[in-house]
Amino acid sequence: MRTMDKVKENTIFFLLLAAVCSTVFGDGEWGASIPSSLDALVSSCIVIPCTFTHPAGHLPHSRLRGIWHLSDKRNEIIYHEDKTKILESFKDRTDLKGNLGENNCTLEITPIKDHDNGPFCFRLEYVRTDRNEPTPEKFSFADQCVEFKMLYTSPEPQLTQLKSAVQGKPYTVTCSVHHTCPLHPPTLSWTLGTADEIAVKHESQNLGRWKTESILTFIPVEKDDYTELTCTATFNGGAISSKSLTLYVKRTENYNHIIIPVAAVVGTAIVFGLFCILMVKKYKTRISELQRQDGSMWNRMSRLSRSLNNVNSKTSKPRFPSPKSHPKSYNYEQDLGDGDDYINTADLNVYGNI
Template identity: 35%
Template sequence: IVKKKIIILIHSSFSAILVGLSGSCVLIPCRFSYPENGKTYTEFKGIWFKGNEESTVYHTDASNIIDSFKGRTSLNGDLGKNDCSLKISSLSSSDAGSFIFRTEIKDLANIMEKMMEKTLDILSTICVSSPETPENPNVSVEEEVTSGKPVTATCAVSHSCPSDLPKVTWSHDGKQSSPSQPQNHGQWKLTSYSLTFTPSREDHNKHLSCTAEFKGKTVTDYKTLKVKCKSAIIYYCFSRLLKHYNQAFEL
């Protein structure tokens, strides 16, 4: 008796346009299900195609992958746990297009033979576009800070690749914390960086900037600091203000 092998094309977890930054990576989320009928299956073969079934971008047997994707794709999930998510590294604009997943499950043929014989349905495709310029970060800090009192600012950075975080720098000295765990933000991941610093009167009306560097591409955001004096030094601040006023008046 020859056992047939059933080929099933599976839904990705959503059908949408994913955006990955050129030079970075993108993660295509994907989950699948199949009728287990009380049995456990342990042998899975995962295959990802680009555009059609002639261009294999990921295969359990790496020799089947087309040259332009060799060494750049990997399964981010475990097929045995129904996770078929694909990671594509070193993105370029030529990677844009539709991607389709297919799995082959050993011994499932006996159960599915009558139901799926000669059936091949493409349920979902995903397009990946690759912009050349990353999104600007977003700096948050209190609208008004107090001289001599520590304050914490945050810088939220959007990216498509949690394993390849950008390099983030601040324009002000202070204690920087480790980046937060990436949070889902639509199709992008959102990572927050924080800076705790003590403003001084010299910081008034100066920019607090956060710069994110992605593979040589740099983007920046800033907020203008508004620094007020603590009550203990109000007199000093007022004296300086009065001095500047008198100088201006003399002119």
């Protein structure tokens, strides 16, 4: 009987223990979400996103303790709330950014050194208060650890332009860079533009990876053609990288190359035509004046000529007809025998000596 009673007591004890363990460490309820690999820029910082679940549900932060350690050496701790337990090489460089009461175990490491390659794992300690002597119950998420890929040169920013630059029209170009330090993101600067023309945004790409963008929108002018547009990224810790593009500014589409020559030709033709009209009019006026002057002179000369003719006709002597004009039957001697013996010798000289 005693044996049976002892078996029953042991069975009840183990059932109660299993029930308690199932409540606290229930199968399938412990878990963590941690990226397996991240890029870490030496001298900058890195933020490891981390969330976890546990069967106890939501517990106050004071009853939870988060620990980060090397994957194969749990005693080599890189973060602990008791700083005396942290490895000397990680002291004052690690900080738990998440609130354990909200199941957030995010860790920041700054600055990154070239030996911080990991892998690093997270372990949770749950302090139970239902016992006479509270002792923490620990659970290590050894299957969810992160390893760093060390970067010794800063990532180069990328430049994106959706369309070509046109003179006098808004032009947009985007500079973006990827990083793993969202608490101290890189700053992006331009060789053109003002603060009012620049918009900056930060967005998460996936677990632990972020992208910072600087969007520049300005109106290019003619002098911007063939100039270098440069975006410079300055990372936390002082690392710098840049990327440039040559800005080609298209002229505003117009017909000036046609309108201007045509307008010049038409203007020249109009001016030349007006000049010709004025010259023709001037010469016509001159010719008319000359014609009037010539007509009046001719009239005066004609009148003078007629006057002279009249004077000459009055002062000239009468002329006798030529003897040749008399008919042959005419007898000159008979005329002389008429008793008139006067002979004008002057008249005889007119017709020659007889």
